[in-house]
Amino acid sequence: MSKVQISLELEEETFLEAKKILKALGMNFTEAVNIFASMIVQERGLPFDVKIADYPAISLDEAREKVQRSIDNIKNKEGMSSDIFFSKLLNK
Numbered sequence: 001m002s003k004v005q006i007s008l009e010l011e012e013e014t015f016l017e018a019k020k021i022l023k024a025l026g027m028n029f030t031e032a033v034n035i036f037a038s039m040i041v042q043e044r045g046l047p048f049d050v051k052i053a054d055y056p057a058i059s060l061d062e063a064r065e066k067v068q069r070s071i072d073n074i075k076n077k078e079g080m081s082s083d084i085f086f087s088k089l090l091n092k
């Protein structure tokens with residue numbers, strides 16, 4: 001099988017640390033990349049799970065607003081006790 005030469009751009013610190021770890025495992029960076037590529041072919045995708053959070057990300061401003069609402073609820077004695085909250089959460 002013929003070989004192709006590729007070029008990668010990595011953060012230098014990451015690359016050097018990876019090389020050190022791979023050397024301890026008895027292989028070089030090229031061998032590790034070849035193993036990774038072979039695993040992609042074998043798995044017909046990435047050889048590890050790639051996940052998205054189950055909840056949407058929110059902006060810093062949205063997070064601040066939510067925290068402020070919670071603080072206001074506590075000050076105004078609104079909301080529910082932790083006993084009720086956890087009871088509802090666990091009975092979902």
